[in-house]
Amino acid sequence: MTDKQLTIKINGKDIACEKEDTILEVARKAGIRIPTLCYDERLEAYGGCRLCIVEVKGVNRPLPSCTTPVTSNMEISTESSAITRIRRNLISLILSNHPNDCMRCEQTGACDLQDLAYEYRVDGKRFEGEMWNLPIREDNPFITYEPNKCILCGRCTRICNEVVMAGTIELVGRGFNTMPDTAFRKPRSLANCEFCGQCVSTCPTGALTDRKGRGRGRSYEMKKVKTTCSYCGTGCNFFLNVKNNKVVKVTSDYDAPVNKGNLCIKGRYGYDFIHSAERIKTPLIRRGGSFHEATWDEALELIAAKFKELIDKHGPEKSGGFSSSRCTNEENYLLSKWVRCAIGSNNVDNCARV
Amino acid sequence: MTATKTKKGETNAKKSAIKELTIRVCVGTGGLAAGSSDVIDAFYKELDVHGLKAHVEKKCVNKTGCRGFCAKDVLVDVILEGILSTYQFIKPEMVSRIVGEHILNGNPVEEWLVGPDYHTFHDKQTKILLKQCGQIDPEDIDAYLGIGGYEGARKALSLTPFEVIEEVKASGLRGRGGAGFLTGLKWELCSMSKGTPKYIICNADEGDPGAFMDRSVIEGNPHSVLEGMIIGGYAIGSTYGYIYIRAEYPLAIERLEIAIRQAAEKGFLGKNIFNSGFDFDIKIKQGAGAFICGEETALIASIEGKRGMPRSKPPFPVNKGLWGRPTVINNVETLANLPSIVTQGASWYASIGSEKSKGTKVFALTGKIKNSGLIEVPMGISLKEIIYDIGGGMEKNRKLKAVQTGGPSGGCIPASHINMPVDYESLISIGSMMGSGGMVVMDDATCMVDMSKFFLSFTQHESCGKCVPCRVGTKRMLEILTRITEGKGREGDIELLIELGTDIKLSSLCGLGMSAPNPVLSTINFFRDEYEAHIKDGICPAHVCKALRQYIVSAELCKMCGKCFRVCPSGAIMWEPKKKAVIDKLKCIKCGACFEACPFKSIM
Numbered sequence: 001m002t003d004k005q006l007t008i009k010i011n012g013k014d015i016a017c018e019k020e021d022t023i024l025e026v027a028r029k030a031g032i033r034i035p036t037l038c039y040d041e042r043l044e045a046y047g048g049c050r051l052c053i054v055e056v057k058g059v060n061r062p063l064p065s066c067t068t069p070v071t072s073n074m075e076i077s078t079e080s081s082a083i084t085r086i087r088r089n090l091i092s093l094i095l096s097n098h099p100n101d102c103m104r105c106e107q108t109g110a111c112d113l114q115d116l117a118y119e120y121r122v123d124g125k126r127f128e129g130e131m132w133n134l135p136i137r138e139d140n141p142f143i144t145y146e147p148n149k150c151i152l153c154g155r156c157t158r159i160c161n162e163v164v165m166a167g168t169i170e171l172v173g174r175g176f177n178t179m180p181d182t183a184f185r186k187p188r189s190l191a192n193c194e195f196c197g198q199c200v201s202t203c204p205t206g207a208l209t210d211r212k213g214r215g216r217g218r219s220y221e222m223k224k225v226k227t228t229c230s231y232c233g234t235g236c237n238f239f240l241n242v243k244n245n246k247v248v249k250v251t252s253d254y255d256a257p258v259n260k261g262n263l264c265i266k267g268r269y270g271y272d273f274i275h276s277a278e279r280i281k282t283p284l285i286r287r288g289g290s291f292h293e294a295t296w297d298e299a300l301e302l303i304a305a306k307f308k309e310l311i312d313k314h315g316p317e318k319s320g321g322f323s324s325s326r327c328t329n330e331e332n333y334l335l336s337k338w339v340r341c342a343i344g345s346n347n348v349d350n351c352a353r354v
Numbered sequence: 355m356t357a358t359k360t361k362k363g364e365t366n367a368k369k370s371a372i373k374e375l376t377i378r379v380c381v382g383t384g385g386l387a388a389g390s391s392d393v394i395d396a397f398y399k400e401l402d403v404h405g406l407k408a409h410v411e412k413k414c415v416n417k418t419g420c421r422g423f424c425a426k427d428v429l430v431d432v433i434l435e436g437i438l439s440t441y442q443f444i445k446p447e448m449v450s451r452i453v454g455e456h457i458l459n460g461n462p463v464e465e466w467l468v469g470p471d472y473h474t475f476h477d478k479q480t481k482i483l484l485k486q487c488g489q490i491d492p493e494d495i496d497a498y499l500g501i502g503g504y505e506g507a508r509k510a511l512s513l514t515p516f517e518v519i520e521e522v523k524a525s526g527l528r529g530r531g532g533a534g535f536l537t538g539l540k541w542e543l544c545s546m547s548k549g550t551p552k553y554i555i556c557n558a559d560e561g562d563p564g565a566f567m568d569r570s571v572i573e574g575n576p577h578s579v580l581e582g583m584i585i586g587g588y589a590i591g592s593t594y595g596y597i598y599i600r601a602e603y604p605l606a607i608e609r610l611e612i613a614i615r616q617a618a619e620k621g622f623l624g625k626n627i628f629n630s631g632f633d634f635d636i637k638i639k640q641g642a643g644a645f646i647c648g649e650e651t652a653l654i655a656s657i658e659g660k661r662g663m664p665r666s667k668p669p670f671p672v673n674k675g676l677w678g679r680p681t682v683i684n685n686v687e688t689l690a691n692l693p694s695i696v697t698q699g700a701s702w703y704a705s706i707g708s709e710k711s712k713g714t715k716v717f718a719l720t721g722k723i724k725n726s727g728l729i730e731v732p733m734g735i736s737l738k739e740i741i742y743d744i745g746g747g748m749e750k751n752r753k754l755k756a757v758q759t760g761g762p763s764g765g766c767i768p769a770s771h772i773n774m775p776v777d778y779e780s781l782i783s784i785g786s787m788m789g790s791g792g793m794v795v796m797d798d799a800t801c802m803v804d805m806s807k808f809f810l811s812f813t814q815h816e817s818c819g820k821c822v823p824c825r826v827g828t829k830r831m832l833e834i835l836t837r838i839t840e841g842k843g844r845e846g847d848i849e850l851l852i853e854l855g856t857d858i859k860l861s862s863l864c865g866l867g868m869s870a871p872n873p874v875l876s877t878i879n880f881f882r883d884e885y886e887a888h889i890k891d892g893i894c895p896a897h898v899c900k901a902l903r904q905y906i907v908s909a910e911l912c913k914m915c916g917k918c919f920r921v922c923p924s925g926a927i928m929w930e931p932k933k934k935a936v937i938d939k940l941k942c943i944k945c946g947a948c949f950e951a952c953p954f955k956s957i958m
Contacts, residue, residue, distance in 0.1 A: 047666040067666035178819025
C-alpha cells in the first residue's frame with residue numbers, strides 16, 4: 001500500500017481507496033449506492049441536495065458523502081433510520097415545491113426525483129405550502145425551461161460555467177425564490193447562449209428539456225442507438241433516440257470515452273437533416289447548368305477523369321490535397337496517402353497547421 | 355440635575371483667559387444622522403464670533419454610540435481647562451448658549467447636561483476595543499499614534515512569527531464572529547499549511563439585524579483593525595490582506611480608506627514596513643449586502659467574483675481559501691483585540707473573562723431596555739448585570755421575559771436563566787450562541803412565536819438557496835409559524851416544527867442553515883405553552899398576534915382612563931368617566947387603535 005492509499009469501512013466492509021477520494025466516489029466504485037440529485041461526475045461536487053448524507057463514526061452530525069474526503073480508518077454507514085428519516089424529509093421538501101404532474105411530464109421514466117420519491121415512498125403533502133407558479137419558458141428554439149420543476153440542484157448552472165464555460169445561466173435571487181436564470185432574466189439567444197444543451201443533459205428532472213423532442217415519446221419508448229458524431233473529428237458518442245424508425249432526439253452517453261456525455265449544439269441538436277425532405281441522398285452531376293442524380297460509380301469516375309486530365313496537363317507537382325482538422329485521423333491519413341500515391345505529389349496539408 | 359463632573363473634580367471654569375478648550379462632537383453614523391455636522395459648524399461659527407481659539411476635535415460615536423446612548427445624540431463634550439462636561443441632545447441653535455454661558459462664563463448649562471444614568475451605563479463595562487472609540491479622531495493617524503498605536507505591530511515584527519502565534523494562543527483569544535474558534539490555533543494551522551501566497555481577510559460583513567459592533571470599531575478606531583491585520587499577516591506569513599466590508603457602511607469604508615492611505619504614508623503598509631523587511635498591503639473589497647457573505651467560504655467566493663454561496667468544509671480556508679490558497683479569516687473585533695494583546699501581553703488578556711472565554715465582548719444591547727447601546731463587557735459577566743446594571747433595567751419597568759443572543763442564528767434565553775454567565779460554552783449549552791454580539795432584551799409584551807417568526811423570515815430571506823433544508827425547510831417552518839400567529843395553527847404543528855428544525859440543523863450545508871431553526875427550537879423549549887395557547891386556545895398571551903385579538907376589554911385590567919374611547923375611529927367603544935370601557939363588537943372594525951392606545955394592556 002502506498003502512502004496515498006488507505007482503508008475505510010463502509011457498512012462494515014473494508015475498502016481500500018485513494019487519499020483524495022470522497023466517500024461517494026469510494027462507495028460508488030465499491031458498488032454501494034448512495035442516493036444523489038446534485039451530483040454529476042462531470043462537475044465539481046456541490047453538496048446542495050444533501051441526500052448523500054452518511055453517518056461517520058465519531059462525528060455527531062451526518063456528513064455529505066459527495067464533498068467529504070475519506071480519512072484513514074473512517075467508519076461509514078450509508079443507511080440508518082436517522083439518515084432515512086432525513087432523506088425522506090428532504091425529498092418531501094423538494095416535492096412540496098414541485099408540480100408532481102408526472103403523468104404528463106416530459107421526463108417521466110427518466111427522472112431522478114421521481115425514482116427517489118418512489119424509492120423512499122414520499123410525496124410533497126407533508127410540508128404543503130407556497131409553490132412556484134411560473135410560466136414555462138420557450139423563448140428559444142432548443143431548450144424548454146419549466147421553472148416550477150426545478151429543484152435547484154445547480155447542475156445546469158455548474159455545467160454551463162465549469163464545463164462549457166459559457167456563463168449563460170447562474171443562480172439568481174435568494175431564499176425560496178432562488179432559481180437558475182440568465183443575467184437579467186433575458187431570453188436565451190445566440191448573444192448569451194451556445195445552445196449546446198449541456199444543461200438539459202444534466203438536469204435530473206423535467207425542468208430543462210429538449211424542445212424539439214417534447215411530446216414525441218417517453219424515454220422508455222425510445223430505442224437508443226449509440227453512434228459517433230459526424231460533424232467533426234473529435235469523435236463524440238451519443239445515443240440517437242429512435243421511435244417508429246424516426247430519430248426523435250439525442251441523449252448523452254455518459255460512458256463515452258471521448259466526451260463523457262458532453263456535446264455541442266451540432267451533436268445534440270443538429271439531427272434535422274436525417275429525415276429532411278431536402279436531404280441529398282445520391283451524388284449530383286451538373287449537366288447543362290443543372291444538377292442530375294447519379295450513381296456513386298458515375299460520380300467517382302467523373303472526378304477521377306477530371307483529376308487525371310489536370311495532372312496530365314499541369315503535372316502532379318501542381319496538384320495537392322488539403323484536409324480539414326474536423327476530419328478524423330483516419331480520413332486525414334487516407335487523404336495524404338491518396339495525394340502521395342495516387343496523384344504523386346507531396347503537397348499535403350491540413351488546416352490545423354495554420 | 356447637577357453638572358456632570360469629571361471623576362476628579364469640580365467645574366467652575368475661570369471667566370477669563372481660557373488656556374485650554376476641547377469640544378468633541380460625535381460624528382458617527384448616528385451622530386451625523388442626528389445633525390452633528392451642523393453642530394460642529396455652529397461651534398466653529400460661534401467661536402469665531404467670540405474670537406476663541408479652540409481645537410474642535412471630531413469624535414466618533416455612532417448611532418448608539420460607544421458611550422451608549424443612541425437616543426441622546428448629538429452628544430457633545432466640552433473640556434474646559436481639563437474639566438469635562440457632557441451635553442446631550444444638542445442642536446445647532448443651542449450652541450450659542452453653551453459658548454456664552456459655559457465657555458465664556460464658566461457656568462455649564464445645567465439642564466442640557468447628561469444625567470447620572472450616563473455614568474452608571476459605563477461603570478460595569480470593561481473597555482479594550484471601545485476605549486479609544488469616541489476619544490480619538492478616527493481620521494487622524496497621529497491621534498492613534500498618540501495613544502500608543504502601532505506599537506503592537508512594531509513589537510510583533512520584532513518577534514518571530516512563531517512567537518506571535520504562541521502569544522495569541524496563550525491569550526486564549528477566540529474568534530468574535532460567532533463560532534469562537536481559537537484565533538492562535540487558526541493562525542498556526544494556516545502558517546503550517548503549504549501553498550503561497552497566503553491571505554488574511556478581515557470579515558467586516560456584519561449582517562445580523564441590529565448588530566453594529568464592527569461598524570463602530572471601524573468608524574471609531576480603524577487603525578486598530580489595520581494593526582491587527584498586520585500582526586496576523588506577519589504571524590501566518592501573508593503579505594496581502596483583504597477587508598471584506600458591506601457597501602452599506604459608507605462611513606466605515608471611507609475611514610478605512612483614509613486609514614490605509616495614512617498608514618501607507620507612514621510606512622506601516624507597503625514594502626518593508628517598520629523597516630523590518632516584511633511587506634504587507636491591504637485592499638478593501640465591498641460586499642453587496644448579502645447576509646450569507648459573512649460565512650467564510652461564501653465570503654471567499656464573493657471576493658473571487660462568484661456568487662456568494664458557501665461550500666462544504668473540508669477543505670477549510672486555512673488550507674484552501676481565497677484563490678485556493680491558505681487563508682485566515684478573522685472578524686473585525688478579533689483583529690482589533692490583537693494590538694492590546696501584543697503590547698500588554700497574553701497573561702494580561704487571559705486574566706480577563708471566564709475560564710474558556712477570555713477577554714471582553716462587545717454587544718449591541720437593544721430591545722425593551724432603558725439604556726440601549728453598544729457595550730463592552732468581560733466574558734463571563736451575567737446577563738443580569740448586563741440588563742439591570744448597564745442596561746438600567748427594563749423599559750417602563752415591565753417584566754423581563756427573555757433575551758435573544760446571537761441574532762437570527764442564536765436562541766432565546768428565558769428570564770429564569772438570567773444569572774447565567776455570558777460566554778461561548780454557557781450560551782451554547784442553553785441552545786443559543788454568542789454570535790457576532792446582538793443582544794435583544796424582550797419584555798412580557800413580546801410574543802415568542804411572533805419573535806421567532808421574525809428571525810426565521812430573516813434567515814429564509816437571506817438563505818443562498820444552495821441546499822434543500824435551508825432553502826425549502828426554513829420556508830415551510832416560516833409558513834407553519836405564520837399560520838400559528840394567524841390563529842390557523844394545527845394540532846401537531848409544534849412537533850412538525852421540532853422535527854423539521856432538527857433535520858435542518860443536522861443536514862444543512864453551512865452555519866446559516868445549521869443555526870436558522872435555533873430561535874424556533876429554543877422558544878419551543880422554553881415557551882411551549884405560548885405556542886400551545888395560540889394553537890389550542892386561539893389566544894396570543896402577549897396580545898401581539900393581531901389575528902388572535904378578541905377585542906374585549908378586561909374588566910380586571912381596565913383603569914377607566916378612556917384612552918381607547920378617544921382613539922376609536924368607528925365609535926365602537928362605550929365609555930364614561932369612572933366607568934370601564936366596553937367594545938361593541940358590531941361596530942368594531944378591528945383596526946387595533948385601542949390596542950395601541952391602552953396603557954394597561956387591558957384589551958384582549
